[in-house]
Structures are given as structure tokens and as C-alpha cells.
Amino acid sequence: MSLGGARFTGFTWRPLGRRNPVVAGLDLVIEPGERVLLVGPSGAGKSTLLYGLAGALGTTIAGELSGTAEVEGRLGLLLQNPADAIVAERMGRDVAFGPENAGMSRAEIWSRVDEALASVGLTYGRDHFSAALSGGEQQRLALAGVLAMRPDVLLLDEPTSMLDSDTSASVRDAILSAAEGRTLLIVEHRIEPWLDHVDRVVVLSADGSIVSDGTVQAFLDGPPPAGVWMPGMATPTPLDLPADLVAPDVDALSIAATDVSVELVTRTLRGMQRTQALTGLTAAITPGRTTAFTGPSGAGKSTALAVLGGLLKPNGGTVTPELRRWRSPRLAGAVGWVPQNPEHGFLTSTVGDEVRHSARKLGREVDVDRVLEVFGLGRFATSNPYRLSGGEQRRLALASALAHRPGVVLLDEPTVGQDPSTWAAVVGWITAARSTDATVALSTHDADLPIDAEHRMRDGVVA
Amino acid sequence: MxxxxxxxxxxxxxxxxxxxxxxxxxxxxxxxxxxxxxxxxxxxxxxxxxxxxxxxxxxxxxxxxxxxxxxxxxxxxxxxxxxxxxxxxxxxxxxxxxxxxxxxxxSRLADYLAQTLHLPARLIAAFAGALQKFTGFGLAWQQLERVRRVRGFGPSRNPLANGGYAANMSFALLVQALRGASATSIAMDARGFATAHERTWAEPAPWxxxxxxxxxxxxxxxxxxxxxxxxxx
Incomplete structure (x- = not known):
């Protein structure tokens, strides 16, 4: 195999705790310098293939591996959860990690660090705390760490999923420029912007087998595969969900924030980083309406949701009612919140228990089987939440936070990592909650989400 | 001073x-x-x-x-x-x-351990990667706390129950730490750590x-x- 090539031969992977393999007997050859887009429905095993090439399966990740996944040359992998990729306390040293491993001179290291940070649009400076970045900013930091290495093979798992369209476009340009003459394997759900820039599209089916593999033109001319956001396709119709599954069990609250300011402090004994996350936010969310907070990463969208839900104390201004002072069970009865990182939301060891957990605490009835079916998780009822794919985990986090039918529904990037059919399920829940008079607020970069009001934010201020 | x-x-x-x-x-x-x-x-x-x-x-x-x-x-x-x-x-x-x-x-400790004491570079880089995770624990704790509170499992006025809550939170943080460590080790290997035989350091270690x-x-x-x-x- 030549430098920059990659090859799967009879590749089969069954994660620990899963009965069936995610990928079975897969054969695939990627030639040096090829740009390949890997697509397929949520849970099809796309990320698994990247982990296979990185040599993580059967070593760092437990499970049963057979066949081979080989790659020739220096590898750069971007993980789906960017927080996991952080290896240093400050941005500069984090990006420098790859060049240091490659044994570069100090001048070369810093030249690459500055170039990579600039290419992904992170302008805070080398000494900014990595932990003080927002989810989207951490995604760009992780990407900068990969680009600075100038690897022979770039493996990118949803590199722009948490970015707004403008930032996505510039990050995509940075990736394409860095990938010039190198091998590129990208996993993405929203594929349209990539199609003009790749040589080949490989489509996986839900059972992890290859259903089509060819040029972009052949992909576009062929029958549309299931679970793929095809270019120009109409926005999927949100699933029509029965009201009894979603309708609030309590009267929904109206929540108003007036002139709210929040300063986030990342503190260590060696110093602290202050980030003005919100400045003078005035916004109201009301029953029967979906309010969206939009804007670039780091704009304060997640912070706005946390303040409205009584999960974060503002430094100034008022939030009415003051949910922050409510005790936990009372708050849970009124508010459901879906965090950006789904793994932070899991409290039990099986998917089924996770969905019934809050309802049991509050004495509410939940039809767990129907909820899991809605989100395409029915076959995982007895599985451990940590064994699910990224997209499946996000849907489970949403089901767990909302199955007990709170009156206020707060969602942080709810549609990231979803294919058209699972998107329809997630958005179906959101629209059903709205139409049954729940108060819905979300942070999103998804322009297809049906909303009633939008607060476009930038640098902590509603623009 | x-x-x-x-x-x-x-x-x-x-x-x-x-x-x-x-x-x-x-x-x-x-x-x-x-x-x-x-x-x-x-x-x-x-x-x-x-x-x-x-x-x-x-x-x-x-x-x-x-x-x-x-x-x-x-x-x-x-x-x-x-x-x-x-x-x-x-x-x-x-x-x-x-x-x-x-x-x-x-990061500075790694610089000095490797360049002043000449300890093995890969061992030191892994050690520094693990130590920096402590900075993120505060944020992870905050997120875990928020989720528990909004799902009805936050702290209460009962000191005995709060002992259980603290134990539960600590275990959850441990799970996060272990899972994060696995993912970070993958990310490190995928940034050349697995094959870093002649590692250099971005900062000097002056006295x-x-x-x-x-x-x-x-x-x-x-x-x-x-x-x-x-x-x-």
C-alpha cells in the first residue's frame, strides 16, 4: 500500500455489550490522495470505520474485532466529541501536540500552531484556556490540532456539525486547503457543501454494509439511499406524534430574562479565564411557541438556555420566575433540559431505565417502549447508554430529558448528528410539544428547524 | 510578590x-x-x-x-x-x-521533566495529558450537577441523602474521567503520539x-x- 492509502479487508466490529456487529465483513480501499465522503444513517458504523483506521478498536475500545483496517502514513483524526480531543490546558500547547510528536523545531511548531488557529478562526491567542471554549470552538480547536500536523491521511468525524453556516464555510475551506494532495475521509450528515470537493462517495446502510461506492455523479444519479441528506431534498416532515406522549403534564411557564449578563469563569490555581458569555440579554419564552437562539459558536446560546432554565446564576439582570431557587424535584416537573454533550445526561445503566428515571421520581406515567420506538431506539432498551453511537446518544438524551412531559422544553443543539428520519423524530417531538402548549426554546445552527421566534446572537449579545 | x-x-x-x-x-x-x-x-x-x-x-x-x-x-x-x-x-x-x-x-512540568531531567518523552507527554484533564473536571462536574438537578435528582435538605448524592456525583465524574481518558488516548495516538520517537517540545525549560x-x-x-x-x- 502506498503512502496515504487506507484499506479495510473483511473488517468486522462488534462492540462489547452489543449482540450484533456494527460493521460486518467490510472491504474498502482508499487510494492515496483520494477525497472520500462517508455517509449513511445514524448508527451505521461511520465513526467505527474511522476508529478502525486509527487502531483504537479492540485496544482502547473494547469489543470483538476481525479482519484488518490498515493505513499507510501519518494519521490525523478528528473525534465527534471535541472535548475528548483536548490534550493541553491552553490552546497553543494543545495545537502544538501533534507537531511536537513529529519532532519539529520550535520555530516550525509555533508557525504551524498560529497558522492552524488562524485557519479555523480561533483568535483568542495561544494562552487561552482550552476548557473555556464553547462546544463549537472546541470543535475548531480539535480541528486545528489535526491540521497543524499536515497528516498524510485526514479522518474527520462531522467536522462542522456544531458550527453555523458562515463558520462552516470557512472551516471547510481550511480543511480543503490543508487536505491538498492528501487523503481525506470525511463523515458528515449534511453532505451537500462537500460534494463539489470530493472524488468519491461511499454509502453505508443501517447494518453497516456498503450500499454504493462511486463518483459523486454516480451517487447523485443513483437511487437516493435511506438515511442520507441528499442535495436539494425537501425538509423531512416532522413525525406526527400522539399528544399523550408529549403534552405537558403541568401548565407550561412563561420565562422572561431582563438585561441578563453572565460572566463564565474558568478557574485554576494558576490563573483564571473570564468570558463574557451574555451581555444585557432580554428575551422571553412563552407557551405554544418555539424560540430559537442562533449565531456562531461562542455567541452565548447554551448559556442563554441555562440561565432561562434556572441552571446558571446570572451576574446581573433578572429571570422571572426565578427557577434557580426551585428545589430539584419541582424544577424537574416544570423544565426538561437536553445538554449539548449527551453523555453528561445519563444517570442509569440501561436505555430503558434512562427514559423512565425522572418520571418515576416525579410519579408520572411514561410509555417507555413507545418513546424508544419514536426515536428508533427500541432495540436498545436493555443496552448501556454509553454503547450507542453519537447520534443515538443524542436522541436518548432528548428522550430521557423530556419523556416525563415537562412544561418547558430546553434543547441544546438537538438535531446535530441526525439523519433525515431521526431528524423527523426529534423535530416531531419538538413540534408536538409546541402544539400541545409547551414552552420550547433551543439553541441551533439548523436552518430547517421550524421556529416561531429567533434571537440571533453574537459575542453574548442579541444582534 | x-x-x-x-x-x-x-x-x-x-x-x-x-x-x-x-x-x-x-x-x-x-x-x-x-x-x-x-x-x-x-x-x-x-x-x-x-x-x-x-x-x-x-x-x-x-x-x-x-x-x-x-x-x-x-x-x-x-x-x-x-x-x-x-x-x-x-x-x-x-x-x-x-x-x-x-x-x-x-505542560510546563512536562517541559522541565523532559528537558531538564531527561525523563522519557512519551511517558511525560502522557502524564501531562492526564494532569490537564483536572482543569476540565470542574466543568464536567457543573454539567453533571445541572443534569441531576433538572431531572429531579439534585441535592436536598437531608444531609444523609446529600451524602448519597455526593457519592453518586463522584462516581459519575469517575465514569466521565475514564471514558474521557479512553477518547483522549485515541485522540493523542491519532496526532502522532503512538509513533513519536523523536519528540520535541514547543517551549524551552530555562532556569x-x-x-x-x-x-x-x-x-x-x-x-x-x-x-x-x-x-x-
């Missing part, structure tokens, strides 16, 4: 703990113990950037010291002075090191005049029990 501790290089910071450990072996009497501890407290008051964190460290060290005091008193002929001396010896042995460890920057003076201060503090004994205390 209170930033001097932060500006000193990490090996100097850790040397404070090493000298205090060695010096503690010369603590055999209560006056010597009080002089040694007093010296550390005085220098701490003058040079440490804050008082809360050192007090927390002192609190944890005090737990160990109290058990030593009690066992020495019970098993050592119920000699109160000897028991207190043994307890203070533990405070001098462990206290300064535990305080200084908190001020160590993982400044401040570092040299700080080592002298650390050594003098460590010698306080010896000086006190020679002076007849």
Missing part, C-alpha cells in the same frame, strides 16, 4: 515538597516541630497567592495528622507531647508538597535567577528542623 510562586518553574515548586519531606525526618521534639511548621506558615503567608486552597490542603493533611496523634498517644505510652510532635511531623512532611502541587502547570533563589528558599525551609536542633531547640 505573591505571583513568585506561580512564576517559579515546576521543578522548583515540587522541590518545596521534597525538601519538606526530607526535613521532617529531623523533627523529634515539639519545639523543633513548631519551628519548622511556623517557618512554612510564615513563608506561605508572605508568598502564596491565596489562602483558601492552602487551608483545604492543610485540612486534608490534618486528618492524617489527627489519626497519627491518636495512635501515637494510644500506643506510645499516652505521651501527649510525643503524639503531637508525630502529628506535626506529618503536617510538615505532606503539607507543603500538597500545596505546591496545585500550582504546577502540567532563571528566580528559580535558583526559590530552590535556596525551599532548601532553607527544609533545613529548618536541622537548624533548630543544632540551635538546641
Amino acid at each position: 505573591r505571583t513568585l510562586v506561580l512564576r517559579a518553574n515546576p521543578l522548583v515548586q515540587l522541590s518545596v515538597g521534597l525538601f519538606s519531606l526530607l526535613g521532617s525526618f529531623w523533627i523529634r521534639s515539639l519545639p523543633v516541630a513548631l519551628i519548622a511548621l511556623g517557618a512554612y506558615v510564615l513563608v506561605g503567608l508572605l508568598l502564596l497567592p491565596g489562602w483558601r486552597y492552602p487551608l483545604v490542603c492543610l485540612g486534608f493533611t490534618a486528618i492524617a495528622a489527627v489519626t497519627i496523634v491518636y495512635s501515637t498517644w494510644r500506643l506510645g505510652g499516652r505521651d501527649t507531647e510525643e503524639a503531637i510532635t508525630a502529628g506535626l511531623r506529618i503536617v510538615v512532611l505532606a503539607g507543603p508538597g500538597s500545596v505546591m502541587a496545585g500550582y504546577v502547570d502540567p 532563571t535567577r528566580l528559580d535558583r533563589w526559590a530552590v535556596v528558599v525551599a532548601a532553607v525551609l527544609g533545613c529548618a528542623p536541622i537548624i533548630a536542633r543544632l540551635a538546641g531547640a
